[in-house]
Amino acid sequence: TAPCDIYASGNTPCIAAHSTTRALYSAYTGALYQVKRGSDNTTISIAPKSKGGSANAAAQDTFCAGTTCLITIVYDQSGRENHLTQAPPGGFKGPESNGYDNLAGAIGAPVTLNGQKVYGVFVSPGTGYRNNKVSGSATGDAAEGMYAVLDGTHYNGACCFDYGNAETNNLDTGNGHMEAIYYGDNTVWGSGAGSGPWIMADLENGLFSGQGAKQNTADPSITYRFVTAIVKGKPGTWAIRGGNGASGTLSTFYSGARPTASGYDPMHKEGAIILGIGGDNSNGAQGTFYEGVMTAGYPSDTTENSVQADIVAAKYATTSLVSGPAYSVGGTVSFKATTPGFTDRYLAHTGATVNTQVISSASSTALKQAATWTIRTGLGNSGCYSFESRDTSGSYIRHYNFGLQVAVNDGSKAFKEDATFCPQSGFTGSGTSLHAWGYPTRWIRHYANIGYIASNGGVHQFDAAASFNNDATWAISTGLS
Ligand code: AHR
Numbered sequence: 001t002a003p004c005d006i007y008a009s010g011n012t013p014c015i016a017a018h019s020t021t022r023a024l025y026s027a028y029t030g031a032l033y034q035v036k037r038g039s040d041n042t043t044i045s046i047a048p049k050s051k052g053g054s055a056n057a058a059a060q061d062t063f064c065a066g067t068t069c070l071i072t073i074v075y076d077q078s079g080r081e082n083h084l085t086q087a088p089p090g091g092f093k094g095p096e097s098n099g100y101d102n103l104a105g106a107i108g109a110p111v112t113l114n115g116q117k118v119y120g121v122f123v124s125p126g127t128g129y130r131n132n133k134v135s136g137s138a139t140g141d142a143a144e145g146m147y148a149v150l151d152g153t154h155y156n157g158a159c160c161f162d163y164g165n166a167e168t169n170n171l172d173t174g175n176g177h178m179e180a181i182y183y184g185d186n187t188v189w190g191s192g193a194g195s196g197p198w199i200m201a202d203l204e205n206g207l208f209s210g211q212g213a214k215q216n217t218a219d220p221s222i223t224y225r226f227v228t229a230i231v232k233g234k235p236g237t238w239a240i241r242g243g244n245g246a247s248g249t250l251s252t253f254y255s256g257a258r259p260t261a262s263g264y265d266p267m268h269k270e271g272a273i274i275l276g277i278g279g280d281n282s283n284g285a286q287g288t289f290y291e292g293v294m295t296a297g298y299p300s301d302t303t304e305n306s307v308q309a310d311i312v313a314a315k316y317a318t319t320s321l322v323s324g325p326a327y328s329v330g331g332t333v334s335f336k337a338t339t340p341g342f343t344d345r346y347l348a349h350t351g352a353t354v355n356t357q358v359i360s361s362a363s364s365t366a367l368k369q370a371a372t373w374t375i376r377t378g379l380g381n382s383g384c385y386s387f388e389s390r391d392t393s394g395s396y397i398r399h400y401n402f403g404l405q406v407a408v409n410d411g412s413k414a415f416k417e418d419a420t421f422c423p424q425s426g427f428t429g430s431g432t433s434l435h436a437w438g439y440p441t442r443w444i445r446h447y448a449n450i451g452y453i454a455s456n457g458g459v460h461q462f463d464a465a466a467s468f469n470n471d472a473t474w475a476i477s478t479g480l481s
């Protein structure tokens with residue numbers, strides 16, 4: 001059996017089932033998700049390798065070899081065609097043209113299921129998916145349930161990394177117009193015990209950790225690498241449950257009456273489905289989604305406990321975040337440009353600005369050191385790397401507004417994440433290409449001899465598709481000095 005078979009036997013069938021990692025019905029053989037590649041803008045659908053099985057990630061890897069890929073559609077497996085696609089603008093605009101949100105990069109969240117490599121949906125700030133024309137979802141005060149499996153190490157405090165029921169017009173239409181899982185450490189509305197992150201319910205104009213609008217200490221900080229998160233609601237009652245997606249059972253963090261503030265009892269659910277954003281397209285949050293469903297009816301705890309057992313049996317586990325040439329922590333590295341006409345240049349810095357500079361064996365020691373980086377374990381994720389300046393110890397390459405800088409490590413979570421890069425085999429077939437850990441769609445690139453994290457085509461000049469593969473591929477050697 002699989003999650004949606006279990007919900008069906010509990011008489012609370014899935015009305016939407018989304019996963020890039022596996023089939024959520026034991027009989028499902030259809031498409032799980034669609035990716036689009038940068039080289040020619042064509043798409044491919046990724047299906048389970050076998051009936052009810054895990055995603056054929058190898059098909060994605062083959063299709064995306066030597067280029068970039070975006071997740072364009074997360075298909076609904078329920079048969080209702082409640083697919084998730086690029087979210088449109090609403091109360092807030094997204095970063096893409098016409099105010100659309102970004103799509104997720106296809107390689108940001110590799111994991112294994114029973115040892116088989118698959119990919120989750122890595123949501124960077126600005127990224128979001130939505131469906132405003134959902135068949136069968138709960139509206140008004142009708143009952144529903146939902147769960148999601150998330151990455152408990154990937155979150156932030158912005159609004160709002162959500163999965164669930166939201167407005168159909170992308171606007172904040174008032175209290176009670178949403179009922180979605182939230183995950184992160186936002187404290188603008190509610191919070192739980194400790195410093196977070198927490199599973200909360202986004203009920204619109206509030207992230208709720210319990211009945212009261214503010215802190216409810218029965219809702220614990222939950223930081224497992226894989227988090228199972230549950231929110232459900234029916235007339236007069238709702239609940240938050242959660243647990244470790246890789247082992248053990250679920251706990252109930254809240255179950256009881258609706259918030260007392262006006263508008264939440266009865267609820268005014270509208271029935272759209274969002275992923276990675278708030279109801280009004282607030283899109284500053286980050287997180288990773290592996291799988292989740294929405295149900296008709298209020299699932300019993302027993303049904304959810306069986307779903308949790310199925311998630312644990314799927315055996316989510318971590319895998320390598322890097323590929324290509326090896327980087328050795330504690331050693332030094334220099335990055336030589338591979339773009340024809342620029343191969344005498346290395347990634348260097350002048351003060352805070354990261355640039356490329358022409359360097360030869362005759363260059364000064366100071367210039368060679370400006371283009372030499374000490375390889376450190378990734379400050380924001382130990383599966384990737386950070387690059388400390390050879391001539392300014394304690395300062396690292398980081399991105400800021402998508403430009404690269406050399407800046408002193410201030411110890412903040414944002415700094416550490418912005419200073420973490422994940423090398424892959426080079427786009428051009430040799431060397432290395434490095435994506436920002438927090439923005440898997442963005443790669444270290446030189447443009448007009450300045451360093452950026454760039455997407456392959458996008459709204460910034462430095463995102464230009466022309467010359468992208470060359471500009472984002474680097475020949476590495478040990479440090480120049
Ligand atoms: O409820 C929290 C957020 O408030 C919602 O996600 C958003 O629609 C509004 O800004």
Ligand code: AHR
Binds near residue numbers: 342446448467
């Ligand atoms: O960074 C040098 C060049 O500047 C890049 O190759 C090109 O994309 C841009 O014009």
